[in-house]
Amino acid sequence: MIKIAVTGASGRMGQIIIEAINQNDSVALGVALDKSDDLSVVLNQFDVLIDFTCPTATLGYLSICAKAGKKMVIGTTGFNDDELSQLTRLVQNVSIVFAPNMSVGVNLTLKLLEMAAKVVGEDSDIEIVETHHRFKVDAPSGTALKMGEVIADTLGRDLKMCAIYGREGIEQVRDKNTIGFSTIRGGDVVGEHTVSFFMQGERVEITHKASSRMTFALGALRAAIWLDKAPFDKGCVYSMKDVLEIT
Ligand SMILES: NC(=O)C1=CN([C@@H]2O[C@H](COP(=O)(O)OP(=O)(O)OC[C@H]3O[C@@H](n4cnc5c(N)ncnc54)[C@H](OP(=O)(O)O)[C@@H]3O)[C@@H](O)[C@H]2O)C=CC1
Ligand SMILES: O=C(O)C1=N[C@H](C(=O)O)C[C@H](O)C1
Numbered sequence: 001m002i003k004i005a006v007t008g009a010s011g012r013m014g015q016i017i018i019e020a021i022n023q024n025d026s027v028a029l030g031v032a033l034d035k036s037d038d039l040s041v042v043l044n045q046f047d048v049l050i051d052f053t054c055p056t057a058t059l060g061y062l063s064i065c066a067k068a069g070k071k072m073v074i075g076t077t078g079f080n081d082d083e084l085s086q087l088t089r090l091v092q093n094v095s096i097v098f099a100p101n102m103s104v105g106v107n108l109t110l111k112l113l114e115m116a117a118k119v120v121g122e123d124s125d126i127e128i129v130e131t132h133h134r135f136k137v138d139a140p141s142g143t144a145l146k147m148g149e150v151i152a153d154t155l156g157r158d159l160k161m162c163a164i165y166g167r168e169g170i171e172q173v174r175d176k177n178t179i180g181f182s183t184i185r186g187g188d189v190v191g192e193h194t195v196s197f198f199m200q201g202e203r204v205e206i207t208h209k210a211s212s213r214m215t216f217a218l219g220a221l222r223a224a225i226w227l228d229k230a231p232f233d234k235g236c237v238y239s240m241k242d243v244l245e246i247t
Contacts, residue, residue, distance in 0.1 A: 002228045003030030004221075005046035007061055010034055012135075013052035013075065013213060013220075020217040027221060043068045048224040052216075054137075055079045062090045072096045073223045075216065077142025088237070095236040097227050097243060100142025102219025106193070107240045109208045110150050116197055116204055117154040124197035124204075125174055126151060131184040131192040139183040140165065143193055148179050151195070219243075 004021055008014040009032035021029045030046030033039060039049075039061055049065055051058050052075040065072050077100045079087065087098070101107070117126075130144040140148075145159075152159040157177065164180045174180075191210040196203055210216070219240065226243045230236075240246075 002027045003046045004224055005031045005049040007033045007051045008053035016213045016217045017050055017220055020221050039064045048228050050220050050224055052076055055083045059086055066090045066094050069093050071227045073220050074098045075102055075220055078138030091237055092235050095233055097223040097238045099240040100146050103215040106143055106208050107244055111246055112206055113147055113150050114154050117151045120197050121155045124199050127180040127196045129182045129194045131189050133188050134185055140181045144181055147195055
């Protein structure tokens with residue numbers, strides 16, 4: 001039986017991950033932690049930690065897990081460049097699964113985007129629109145950024161150089177090599193992403209809509225079970241592509 005620790009236990013994702021653990025016979029809840037709890041005193045109570053919190057909290061937990069050699073599944077989004085470098089530095093003694101979206105559907109969508117970008121990317125104006133609930137604090141979503149990164153990588157572009165985050169006022173005519181991002185926040189939307197490839201006379205739209213957070217929770221649990229069995233490669237940052245064996 002794999003024992004799982006859950007941080008951010010009272011958060012939207014934390015609560016549903018605990019529900020998913022309680023419904024799965026091959027895992028058990030080792031410990032559930034909130035902001036005020038000290039991870040370093042419960043290290044003997046779990047095998048893999050699942051973390052959906054915020055970047056500063058994630059880095060704190062990773063620092064403790066790295067010293068103890070405890071594997072982590074990280075779903076937190078909203079890391080800035082400096083925080084991402086810190087994450088990479090910390091992962092020296094552990095393996096982690098790190099993915100902005102743990103749903104099977106989104107990770108399939110990433111593969112479809114790679115295919116679409118290969119076929120029509122150079123001839124398209126590419127726009128990514130994401131919609132989430134009113135409580136989401138980071139923008140664009142980690143998933144939208146990952147989608148942009150997959151498309152940019154496929155087209156040999158650097159997302160940092162070609163991303164446009166919103167438009168206002170009088171601007172230049174759209175540059176074909178850019179990838180546009182638009183963010184909508186409202187109500188209780190779990191998470192929706194549409195990537196449009198606008199061409200002359202037609203457009204291709206690829207959409208993913210999550211209707212329940214359970215899809216992310218089940219993905220996180222699948223990642224934890226996979227990671228527990230994965231060979232202990234120090235410093236390995238796995239993605240859901242590895243977990244789902246998407247090639
Ligand atoms: N990869 C994926 O598939 C998905 C990723 N996410 C990401 O997961 C993260 C959490 O989302 P969600 O559950 O909706 O957010 P919530 O705000 O509902 O939950 C966040 C949790 O983290 C805790 N927390 C906040 N700050 C700290 C801190 N400094 N130390 C310890 N704990 C802290 C909060 O505690 P408190 O309430 O006490 O502040 C809360 O329990 C976000 O980054 C989101 O984008 C979300 C869904 C899917
Ligand atoms: O905060 C959320 O809710 C979600 N966050 C992730 C992201 O930033 O992409 C994944 C999902 O869309 C829900």
